[in-house]
Amino acid sequence: MNKRLSITLLTAPAMIVLLGVFILPMLLMLMLSFQDENQAFTLQNYTLFVQDSFYVEILWRTIRVSLWTVLATLLLGFPVAMYMAQATGKMRGIVTMLILAPHLISVVIRNFGWVVVLGEKGWINEMLMKLGLIEQPLRLLYNELGVVIGLTDSFIAYMVLAIATSLYAIDPSLSKAASILGASRIRTFFTVTLPLCLPGIIAGTTLVFSLSMSAFVTPALMGGTSVKVMPVIAYEQIMATLNWPLGAALAFLLLGSTILLVTLYTKLIETKRYKEVFAS
Amino acid sequence: MEVTKVIDVELRGIMKKFQNNVVVQDFNLQVEQGEFISFLGPSGCGKTTTLNMIAGFLDPDGGDLLIKGQRMNGVPPYKRELGMVFQTYSLFPHMTVAENIAYGLKLRKIGKQEMQDRVKRVLELVKLPNVADRYPKQLSGGQRQRIAIARALVIEPSLLLLDEPLSNLDAKLREELRDELKRLHQEIGVTTIFVTHDQEEALALSDRIVVLNHGFVEQIGTPLEIYNQPASEFVHTFIGKTNRMEGEVIAIDGDTLTLRTTGGLLVQATGQQRAFALQQKVVIFVRPEKIKLSDAADTAQPNRVKGHLQLASFLGSYTECEVATGAHTLSVKVQMSDKSAEQEAGKTVYCQWNAEDVLVMPVERG
Numbered sequence: 001m002n003k004r005l006s007i008t009l010l011t012a013p014a015m016i017v018l019l020g021v022f023i024l025p026m027l028l029m030l031m032l033s034f035q036d037e038n039q040a041f042t043l044q045n046y047t048l049f050v051q052d053s054f055y056v057e058i059l060w061r062t063i064r065v066s067l068w069t070v071l072a073t074l075l076l077g078f079p080v081a082m083y084m085a086q087a088t089g090k091m092r093g094i095v096t097m098l099i100l101a102p103h104l105i106s107v108v109i110r111n112f113g114w115v116v117v118l119g120e121k122g123w124i125n126e127m128l129m130k131l132g133l134i135e136q137p138l139r140l141l142y143n144e145l146g147v148v149i150g151l152t153d154s155f156i157a158y159m160v161l162a163i164a165t166s167l168y169a170i171d172p173s174l175s176k177a178a179s180i181l182g183a184s185r186i187r188t189f190f191t192v193t194l195p196l197c198l199p200g201i202i203a204g205t206t207l208v209f210s211l212s213m214s215a216f217v218t219p220a221l222m223g224g225t226s227v228k229v230m231p232v233i234a235y236e237q238i239m240a241t242l243n244w245p246l247g248a249a250l251a252f253l254l255l256g257s258t259i260l261l262v263t264l265y266t267k268l269i270e271t272k273r274y275k276e277v278f279a280s
Numbered sequence: 281m282e283v284t285k286v287i288d289v290e291l292r293g294i295m296k297k298f299q300n301n302v303v304v305q306d307f308n309l310q311v312e313q314g315e316f317i318s319f320l321g322p323s324g325c326g327k328t329t330t331l332n333m334i335a336g337f338l339d340p341d342g343g344d345l346l347i348k349g350q351r352m353n354g355v356p357p358y359k360r361e362l363g364m365v366f367q368t369y370s371l372f373p374h375m376t377v378a379e380n381i382a383y384g385l386k387l388r389k390i391g392k393q394e395m396q397d398r399v400k401r402v403l404e405l406v407k408l409p410n411v412a413d414r415y416p417k418q419l420s421g422g423q424r425q426r427i428a429i430a431r432a433l434v435i436e437p438s439l440l441l442l443d444e445p446l447s448n449l450d451a452k453l454r455e456e457l458r459d460e461l462k463r464l465h466q467e468i469g470v471t472t473i474f475v476t477h478d479q480e481e482a483l484a485l486s487d488r489i490v491v492l493n494h495g496f497v498e499q500i501g502t503p504l505e506i507y508n509q510p511a512s513e514f515v516h517t518f519i520g521k522t523n524r525m526e527g528e529v530i531a532i533d534g535d536t537l538t539l540r541t542t543g544g545l546l547v548q549a550t551g552q553q554r555a556f557a558l559q560q561k562v563v564i565f566v567r568p569e570k571i572k573l574s575d576a577a578d579t580a581q582p583n584r585v586k587g588h589l590q591l592a593s594f595l596g597s598y599t600e601c602e603v604a605t606g607a608h609t610l611s612v613k614v615q616m617s618d619k620s621a622e623q624e625a626g627k628t629v630y631c632q633w634n635a636e637d638v639l640v641m642p643v644e645r646g
Contacts, residue, residue: 177370179357180335181384181435187358191383195374276415277374 033248045249066212077159085167142224150218166200286313295342318482321492363432371416543607549638570637
């Protein structure tokens with residue numbers, strides 16, 4: 001038996017599990033989404049989505065919240081990744097641990113923690129009011145801002161680690177070379193560091209975007225009833241309204257939009273030059 | 281007629297420490313315009329640290345650094361107008377060769393036409409006129425280093441810094457690029473500081489060499505001075521293979537010293553730089569290439585010793601031999617042009633050398 005074949009065979013157990021618990025249920029759900037209450041074939045679950053601006057607005061909100069989360073994690077995460085890239089091995093380990101540590105706690109508990117911090121009587125509002133900076137408490141929860149804060153907290157680790165990994169791969173003498181050729185630090189960042197960590201940025205942004213699009217717990221807890229997103233209404237259709245076909249259709253619409261947007265995005269960024277530079 | 285020298289770089293008592301560890305101490309140097317100067321020493325001798333201070337990546341903890349007469353302490357690298365070539369090539373992987381070279385020109389807001397002309401000219405200078413549109417990873421190591429040199433030269437720097445630019449290349453390419461560097465320097469005449477741990481590179485390229493050891497300058501001199509009149513035992517041993525014997529002065533007759541080694545061998549030495557006293561403890565050096573091997577003793581030659589040829593390694597242009605002479609084992613280099621080059625281990629030979637080829641130094645304290 002050749003080596004490649006035997007390695008392929010080693011993946012068989014994982015493949016069988018994936019087939020049974022992931023691909024088969026997905027196919028069943030896909031079939032379900034094309035059925036009416038009498039189990040006859042119909043497109044009504046999908047046409048309903050296009051006709052009813054309520055659903056379109058929810059999809060748009062899901063995308064909007066995800067994009068804000070991507071932006072927030074990118075802007076907050078980049079400096080952390082830069083810090084890690086220039087730190088010594090020991091410090092790198094400590095920062096990686098600090099970034100991953102919150103993930104040891106259930107996301108439900110972490111989100112409730114945010115409710116305590118951000119609520120009308122939470123300590124942020126209390127402090128700002130005591131300082132006399134505001135008169136009315138700020139609305140930091142149960143709106144899109146609250147959801148973005150929660151999602152940013154949940155997913156920033158992925159962004160930091162993806163960017164840090166690509167920063168590690170950059171030869172430190174490149175910024176020295178840029179500097180001696182006359183580039184200031186800011187110039188060096190935009191002409192050398194940033195273009196060279198593009199693979200990390202693409203990985204981080206697509207990861208955080210996909211995770212935000214499909215996030216359920218955080219929008220449910222921190223968005224409340226007023227900021228519903230696609231996973232939340234799909235859940236409601238299935239668990240509360242018991243309209244499984246519509247719930248399944250909503251889930252596939254979400255999946256389809258995510259794949260479409262991510263594909264468009266990577267096609268747009270991965271130009272001919274990008275492929276030539278970063279192809280292994 | 282007195283010609284006034286133009287000093288391009290001046291180091292005045294430069295000192296650098298990392299935490300409490302002094303890595304460069306009291307470094308004084310004047311580099312003349314157009315000079316090719318090498319910093320030579322083993323790793324950790326402070327040569328790269330000094331280069332980084334000249335480049336501006338590190339700031340000296342003491343002393344003054346002047347480039348073209350201007351004090352440069354605290355001036356960031358991007359304001360120094362220098363060219364630098366790194367050991368790892370350091371080409372920007374996301375830019376083509378032409379873009380890499382144009383990088384420094386763009387920052388200087390050079391017009392498009394002139395930029396293209398200068399990129400083209402410098403590519404011809406490094407003999408790679410057809411690679412402008414390639415990416416660095418599509419080039420070989422030697423080509424990359426040529427492009428790195430082109431990128432450093434195109435901005436017409438006041439000073440070219442070379443940080444071990446040849447050490448990542450294999451032996452043949454290294455020699456080729458070494459000659460290339462020499463040709464470029466003769467053609468352009470840019471003041472150059474070259475950091476290396478390879479004494480051959482330093483000897484071949486430099487107008488002057490600064491030999492460094494443990495952060496101290498051991499000697500500054502031309503390659504010939506460094507080779508023939510080493511200021512210290514370190515310089516002599518670092519610059520090439522040598523035979524070292526300890527002994528004392530037993531007779532002084534005008535210019536001629538007679539020495540007796542600890543092994544009882546009598547050695548005559550003439551033309552020494554230093555003065556010695558009778559009974560002074562000394563170290564005696566003879567380079568392997570200065571010793572001749574023969575089957576019969578030449579009685580006119582006072583410096584001769586009979587020995588057993590233990591080892592003969594044929595290395596192409598010469599044969600490296602090891603001769604056991606009782607108290608001392610001597611290393612001997614026999615050139616191929618010599619008829620006696622074909623040496624076979626196991627036979628009895630005579631090692632003979634001239635009195636003027638012996639270097640005598642006082643025993644260093646500590």
